[in-house]
Amino acid sequence: MPADNSCISISGPWQHRFVQANGAQFHIAHAGTYSDTRPLVLLVHGFPQYWWAWREQIAPLAAAGFEVAAIDKRGFGGSDKTPNSADALLLTDDLIALVHSLGYDRAFLVGLGRGGALAWSAVSKAPDLFAGLVTVSSPHPRTLHRLGMHLTLRTWRHAIDSFLTPLAEKKLQDSRHIAQLLQEWSAPGNNGAAGQAELYTQALRLPGVARAALAQLRWTLLSQHSARGRQYLRESANPVKVPILAVRGALDPLLPPRAWNKDVEFARGSYELLTIAQAGHFVPEEQPAAFTDALRIFLQTHC
Known part of the structure; x- marks a missing residue:
């Protein structure tokens, strides 16, 4: 039976597009129009999601005057599933290339979970390309790669299961x-x-997606033991001077508040850690109004 890919093209106040970047084709849910005065807003999902994670933010950000692209990362959703989809250096370069492919030389990067870690890395690697960084449920990647009590037992249990x-x-x-x-x-x-x-499972049933998702998690866990992984961590550690808004859910069972303690080692510009009440790991979906308002204020303040 053919895989059901209707979850990729759900209709709404957005358009579905395919964009070539960094040697692959990416699916995006797109809204708003090009602006030569306002940066692009690139939304990057986490695990186990795809672009649908940002359904509550796309239209409000476009209404605020921004061009918005919620992407499916390489290996997920409607984007290409290449053999090397686990390599975080490649995934970081994907984000940089997507900004250029969409015609911008400035962008805000917004990432959740693993997408937030890649967003940290992209801004570290190409600082002149980005106007600001918003991370959700995503401390700096070097924190997540350190062993220690900054993560909960539930996080480690999931890591082992992967x-x-x-x-x-x-x-x-x-x-x-x-x-x-x-x-x-x-x-x-x-x-x-x-x-x-049901929708997230449908997307994970697409050919190659579940395998790519697990490969990316394993790559992350083992990164310190490979040359590419160590290079990724080095290139993620450059000082980030653009404004940063770090968002966490007050009830996130995976990441306690102490997981963000090391962010200031890398954030050299303005940095705000915002805790949103009654939210766990998936803040944009669990408290969409509060998160969208905070995101819109940040973007309008720094554009």
């Missing part, structure tokens, strides 16, 4: 497992993300 292939790959294609994962990572009783489990 090695259990092919069982883990099958679990990612099971809507009951995805619903449980989304619920566990959310604030108690909040279904903003968990209510989308």
